Amino acid sequence: MGPYLTTIMLMSLGLGTTIVFSSHHWMLAWMGLEINTLAMIPLMAQKPHPRPVEAATKYFLTQAAAALVILFAAILNSWSTGQWFTSFMVQPLPLLILSLGLAMKIGLAPLHFWLPEVMQGLTLTTGLILATWQKLAPFVLLIQITPNDPKIMVMLGLLSILAGGWGGLNQTQLRKILAYSSIAHMGWMAIIVSFSPALATLTILVYFITTTPAFLLLNLTKTTNIGALATSWSKTPILTMITPLLMLSLAGLPPLSGFMPKLLIITELTKQQLGGLATLAAMFTLFTVYFYLRVAYSLSLTLSPNNLAGTTPWRFTTKQNTLPLATIATLSMMLLPLAPAMLTLTKP
Secondary structure, three states, X not given: OXXXXXXXXXXXXXHHHHHHXXXXXXXXXXXXXXXXXXXXXXXXXXOOOHHHHHHHHHHHHHHHXXXXXXXXXXXXXXXXXXXXXXXOOOOHHHHHHHHHHHHHHXXXXXXXXXXXXXXXXXXXXXXXXXXXXXXXXXXXXXXXXXXXXXXHHHHHHHHHHHHHHHHOOOOOEHHHHHHHHXXXXXXXXXXXXXXXXXXXXXXXXXXXXXXXXHHHHHHHHOOOEHHHHHHHHHOOHHXXXXXXXXXXXXXXXXXXXXXHHHHHHHHHHHHOOOHHHHHHHHHHHHHHHHHHHHHXXXXXXXOOOOOHHHHOHHHOOOOOOOHHHHHXXXXXXXOHHHHHHHHHHOOO
């Protein structure tokens, strides 16, 4: 794919998301979601290989089904209330159908099975767009239609945290591990979105900040599976030293940035007299901590039997721009001191 066509597709991604952000009518929001989906497919299938084409086909079928469910819920709500406004979603049945459609768009369990398979067939750069930017438009709609009864989103959130941790335990492909990581993080967002939309927004922003350096680092070292991580020290020794901290930040361990949203969510759930729910969510997160530690161990505590020629790549100057990686990696590890300021932003 040439640079001009890539630019057009990326601009279309931005246009579709912007339309969803600014729309108050369900038809406009649905059109924005469709523009987003159709712009993403050429980016996925830009390499003439069966794996990307298969991933793009699976993505198209899943997103088309989700868009159909969302449009059906909007029509059903309009038939019941006579309104097409996104903020006028009050009927319980359209709310349930719409929540499931948006959950499929984001990749919440039990509608998450497409995400690891699609992620496995993509390049790391395209996978980064799928794991971050493509979550924004459905997330905004999810905030606008937050139901008064939070049971649906709480159940979807708990299932996502459990499925994200359980599914990533036996994976050796790093792209699938990052896909299950995305499912688990979206579960934390789904749990809190009914109680505090501002805190859910903070959660997804911190997820973007912590997951972006993971994708950029793997793209820099051209690593796609856990076994190849042992050779990273000969390519980028300093980044190899920092990467375990990035993985632990994704896991949500203190004193790193990823701990902040989990702490605030557990605090908010406790205030809502939902201590049992907070305990279950924290326990299910231990699964994700395990496979993050597995990645960190493979990076920092294992060495491959390199010959002399294989130990010299770090001497060569890379042509890739590492400034974005350095900046976002610093943010992913050092945002926790800003937690009191972030907490004030989540208060109404």
